[in-house]
Amino acid sequence: MSVERTVVAQLVRDAGFDISEAPDVALFRPESIAAALLDARGVLLHATDAFSAGADGRWINPELIAQALHTQRPLLDVAASPQDAQGGPSVMFAYAPAPMAAGWPLPPALLEAAAATPESVLIVTVSMAFAEASLDAACRAFGLNGLQSRIALATIRLGGVKPAAQQLGISYHTAREALAEAMKRVGVSRLPAFVHRLTSFAFGVLPEADASAALADQWGLTRRQAAIAVLIADGLSRAMAAAALGVSEAVVKKELDQIYLLLDASTAAGLARRLAEANALRWITQATAGEIGFFDTSAEPLQFVKRPDGSRIAVSDYGPRSGKPVLVVHSSMTSRVVGRRLLRALQAAGYRPISIDRPGFGLTDEHAGKRPGEHDPFATAAEDAVRVLDQLKIRALNVVARGGAQFVLALHRQAPGRLERVVLVNPDPPTTTEGRNIGPYGALKLAYARNPAIIRLSISVIARGLNYERTTRMMQAWMEGSAADELAIRDADLVRDYFHAQRMFATGRIAGYVNEQTDFVRAPKPPPVPGTTDWRVLVAAHDTLHDPREVLAYWRDILPDATFSLVPDGGRLMALSHPEKVLAALDAS
Structure with a gap:
């Protein structure tokens, strides 16, 4: 372990995080x-x-x-x-x-x-x-219709469009047209990439790792053959693969003949499926941290909205469609998963909760070329949100933000008139070396303010030790001293919901956290924002991360028209543990 990593690991331990050097998980x-x-x-x-x-x-x-x-x-x-x-x-x-x-x-x-x-x-x-049921679920998540899903399933199973069309009893032309539209929805332009993306997601969430290792370990391919196979599965042509590897196209063709023989595949689409299967089996035979290994799609609705460049935005629309839309905003330490108590309370009050993973969080892709400290991550997240609202045909909606207040500001700037009532719960001030950084996580954020370069390394160390047991102990350390929060974390369902909202970090998907925490340190204080008379700001008197007086002072300068409330019996987890307070603020006239 490097000296820098050793120092960060000790800092993380001192902040109350129980860590390990386990590999990323799937x-x-x-x-x-x-x-x-x-x-x-x-x-x-x-x-x-x-x-x-x-x-x-x-x-x-x-x-x-x-x-x-x-x-x-x-x-x-x-x-x-x-x-x-x-x-x-x-x-x-x-x-x-x-x-x-x-x-x-x-x-x-x-x-x-x-x-x-x-x-x-x-x-x-x-x-x-x-696993056709899993593949069918993946098709639905990417928005494929019935015909497109049937063509996709048959093509993946049989390795080509022609045999798929024959099996389904439709014309080759119809099959090609349906598949072309399906590839647009998935965000790829070539059939092997389409097969690889759908098949990989059908298995779950596999970390971004060197998939060629699976081919070398499990199928006996040489290093060059494995590299060629990965490039072809990613949708590159033979000429493009040859250029990428610095060899002739004739060499790629010769190696592909051997690759197809070794993998028992006859087409590039079949090769892409083999690669996804081999990579998934490689991950499943590596020990994982208990229940971290499961991706529960039955409890968390999922669909993807595509950006113009083909990358994806992950959305959960909990319904019912007849309800009043409310965007539930996640914090920088979690993803789009909405806690069940808050979810049930919103639905019972006639709302339709919708949540979106911001760029680099959960299952939402990063924006290409957006480096930490060199862009406004909340502005790019707001662009995504507007695209999602347009896709869902939602003109205006309410907002409940359990963190992520900077994103709500950015959305208000980019889409004036589309936000109706807004409730910000315990909005975070910027990370600075001044003021009070309370509790274990506050100590870590103080270190971020002193040296933003350690943000990526520290979250990487934390994520590698993430499982349910460690999350429970971590929350106990964080919430010590707040009677409301200490009581809240006795609810096993609340802790499990928080764990589910964090565990995507364990797969190595940490870019969103790094971008936003860097912005917390470096971004200037925004000017006052007008037009927020329908905004309610709830600040817990027993926040275990920030001094509530400093939070109120900071946000009152930015939101002079909003209504502020200091909640005497509130804690850091107020949005999850006391949804009735959120609803009361949301329904306040």
């Missing part, structure tokens, strides 16, 4: 994982729904079961597809002795069964042959 859709537990004779003991629906005894290799038990290490196998299976020519499986797979992101029931039978073997695959 978040998997549980329904995308086909896994089973078998005894030494190959008798099925337990299986996920995906495995039960798609696999049978013909996929299983008894010799590898015995070998895994004998060697006590994970093994990989490429199993030939039974003739009547529709999952493609072959599927990759991982075999592991039950105790060695204890850290894999598998359903709890399966892990419990494995722990109870240590002499058994876990078999796992993430092939699209067993």
Whole structure:
């Protein structure tokens, strides 16, 4: 570990964060994982729904079961597809002795069964042959219609548009047109990139890592072959791949012939699917931090809105569509996940909660070329929000901001007249070396003010130690001294919601935090903002991060027309623990 990283790690520990040097993790859709537990004779003991629906005894290799038990290490196998299976020519499986797979992101029931039978073997695959439901969910998230989804599913499964059209009983021309529109919606221009993006997202959220390692480790490709495969899967032509690697197009063609043979693929689209599967299996066989490994799409609605450059904005529209739209704004330490108590209270009062991941947070892409300290991250986030509102055909809406007040200001500037009633809960002042920075996290922000260069390194260290248990301990350290917050974190659902809103950081998606924290340090104080008579600002008397008097003084200068309230029994978590206070402010005339 470098000296700089050692210093930051100690600073993070001193600030109350329990950290580890664990690698980035992936978040998997549980329904995308086909896994089973078998005894030494190959008798099925337990299986996920995906495995039960798609696999049978013909996929299983008894010799590898015995070998895994004998060697006590994970093994990989490429199993030939039974003739009547529709999952493609072959599927990759991982075999592991039950105790060695204890850290894999598998359903709890399966892990419990494995722990109870240590002499058994876990078999796992993430092939699209067993995960069409996940792929269909990915199609819906990108806004594909029924025909486009059917074409996408068939193309990914069969490796090309022509066989997909034949299987669906439609013309090749119709299939091509539908696929072209689907690629526009996903934000790519070539079929391999379309297949790779949809397939990868169908598995869940995989960190931005070197996918070529999966091909080298699991399929035996050379370094150059793996690099070519990744470029082709990303949508580059042979000529573009050759130029990127500094070799001739003839070399790329020759290597591709070998790559297709090794990967048992016949098209670039089939290669892209293989790459996504190999990368997902590589991540799933690396230990993860408990339940951090699951991406719960059933509890969190998701859709993507595309920017002009093809990058994506992640949105959750909780509904109902008949409700009054209200934008719920996340803080710089969380993502778009809305706590269930606040969510239920808003819906019960007739609202339609909508939340958006700001650039670099959660599942929203960064804006290309926007470097920390060299742009206004809240202005670019406001551009995204306007695009989302236009896409959802929402002319005006209310706002509840649990942090992110600077973003609300930027949205007010960019879209005057589109914000109706606004409630800011515990808005953050800038990060400075002056004033009171309270509590463990306040100490860390004080260090940011002194040296903004450590922001990226510190959040990277924190994110690598993120799991539910550490989040619980971290919140206990943060909230000490605030009776309201100490009571709030006794609610396991509230803590779990906060954890879910943070865990995307563990996949390495930290750019949004870095951009906004850098801006907190460097941006000048904005001038007074007129036209905010319908804004309500709630400041907790027991905020464990900032002195409420300083917060009130700072924001009263900026929002002279707004109504301010110091909440005597409020804490840092007021928006999550006391939604009735938020609703009262939102409905105030």
